[in-house]
Ligand SMILES: Nc1ncnc2c1ncn2[C@@H]1O[C@H](COP(=O)(O)OP(=O)(O)OP(=O)(O)O)[C@@H](O)[C@H]1O
């Protein structure tokens with residue numbers, strides 16, 4: 371099992387610091403949700419965890435080794451990232467897009483093999499895109515497009531998958547479809563770390579929650595410890611009612627009003 | 631039962647689709663080669679001094695022909711010139727496809743980004759100020775000038791792309807056209823320092839033409855193309871990934887900076903060497919990738935070879951037209967292509983505005 375950890379991690383762009391001395395452990399084999407207000411540094415942190423940003427301080431460790439010292443292609447077979455709002459090149463088809471997920475697995479000698487084809491098929495089937503495989507991505511709806519990108523990350527077949535707001539653009543059913551798909555993958559052993567905006571989804575689907583505010587961890591732990599009226603007031607500036615979900619027993623958050 | 635059938639038919643269909651895709655690529659490449667071959671024959675046949683195809687063939691095979699001039703006209707004038715046009719077109723087609731992929735900008739091409747003008751300025755600098763330098767250094771000087779321009783372009787347009795909010799294809803092109811203007815002015819200026827005969831020969835640097843090219847030029851192009859064109863295929867898969875955006879590409883393990891540098895050097899080298907032989911041949915590098923994309927789609931392992939062959943075909947055709955439309959006057963191939971290229975560029979702009 372691979373464990374992804376951040377130690378005293380500071381991240382930023384040029385001179386602007388965004389994430390400050392952050393310590394973080396994402397339990398392996400579990401689903402971790404990152405929540406927090408717009409601009410608090412969730413995407414920045416996710417990019418840092420995926421070695422897209424070089425730490426200003428501290429390190430991100432994969433099984434105890436700093437990811438910046440690992441060969442990038444080797445890392446890409448273990449750790450995948452689906453960024454927020456990716457844009458597909460004009461004219462690419464769903465199948466071609468998903469096939470790009472195989473990039474870290476291919477070499478000059480072995481370009482496209484049976485394993486790649488299987489991974490592609492699985493990714494198509496898991497995201498219910500098989501019928502749309504030969505459609506051009508530009509011609510899909512926002513939700514179908516998002517699923518195509520998720521399928522690309524699935525084709526990468528990594529132990530750990532980082533997703534930045536994978537449910538944006540999706541209708542209720544497709545949101546649940548994506549989240550259930552992630553749960554299903556998680557049961558097969560994939561560690562999932564994702565940014566979510568819907569607190570109730572986070573409470574329902576994640577094993578571990580991390581609340582970020584202004585580049586710092588405000589709280590982390592199980593939903594019951596993290597989704598509280600107090601923490602929601604502090605991080606989002608929203609007065610809410612938190613009560614146990616009548617079916618699951620997990621916390622259910624009903625926002626009431628913004629605190630001026 | 632129904633479900634199995636359904637899955638079965640899907641697998642069959644996707645298999646057929648991929649087979650169709652592959653054979654489509656070969657069909658396209660084959661057709662382009664065939665069209666190029668026909669144009670080649672016409673190139674040797676037609677002109678101010680027409681030579682019947684049969685005599686052309688005999689001359690090529692060094693058989694006895696009725697007219698002794700045939701050998702000179704075919705072997706020393708028309709054949710090398712046709713080969714040069716083809717090679718220059720291929721290099722520009724491949725270079726354009728790479729530059730468009732690299733910048734994720736469908737309006738980009740070696741000439742519109744200023745890279746060609748930079749290469750020309752580099753070559754002219756060497757030519758005028760170091761007249762004693764051996765000819766093999768000329769492509770290197772062109773390469774240097776092209777890289778210098780690419781660097782300027784990066785500073786002014788490319789680097790700020792993400793902070794500007796979104797990719798701005800027009801910004802890159804406007805800056806490229808600006809750089810072109812400045813560099814061409816420099817080239818003209820430098821040419822005034824050269825000897826008269828030098829200046830005459832050097833006019834080539836300012837207009838794209840394959841007029842009066844010979845076997846020397848074929849030899850000058852050959853090593854660059856033999857190394858460069860296969861290398862473009864090596865970069866094709868990386869370009870596909872690069873086109874998904876920097877974040878996704880890095881997430882997939884693409885060494886972004888290395889790959890970018892490699893592809894840029896390659897594109898500039900291919901465009902640069904054409905400048906030393908044929909000057910700034912505009913629009914081939916813009917049109918060829920677009921036509922190729924129509925034919926084989928957006929994946930670079932198909933797009934680049936198609937674009938190269940398309941560029942080769944276009945240029946040899948343009949030269950044929952320029953040479954035969956009003957003999958003995960010759961219209962430079964670069965101008966023939968611009969007549970089509972400028973409206974095409976405007977059409978691309980218009981289409982983007984509409985979208
Ligand atoms: N490429 C960049 N260059 C400079 N600053 C950036 C860059 N990307 C993000 N920032 C800044 O970093 C801060 C955190 O941004 P980030 O994208 O991490 O927020 P977020 O928590 O993901 O927000 P959201 O919920 O809106 O996606 C913001 O103030 C943003 O302006």
Ligand SMILES: [Mg+2]
Nearest residue numbers: 412413454534
């Ligand atoms: Mg974000």
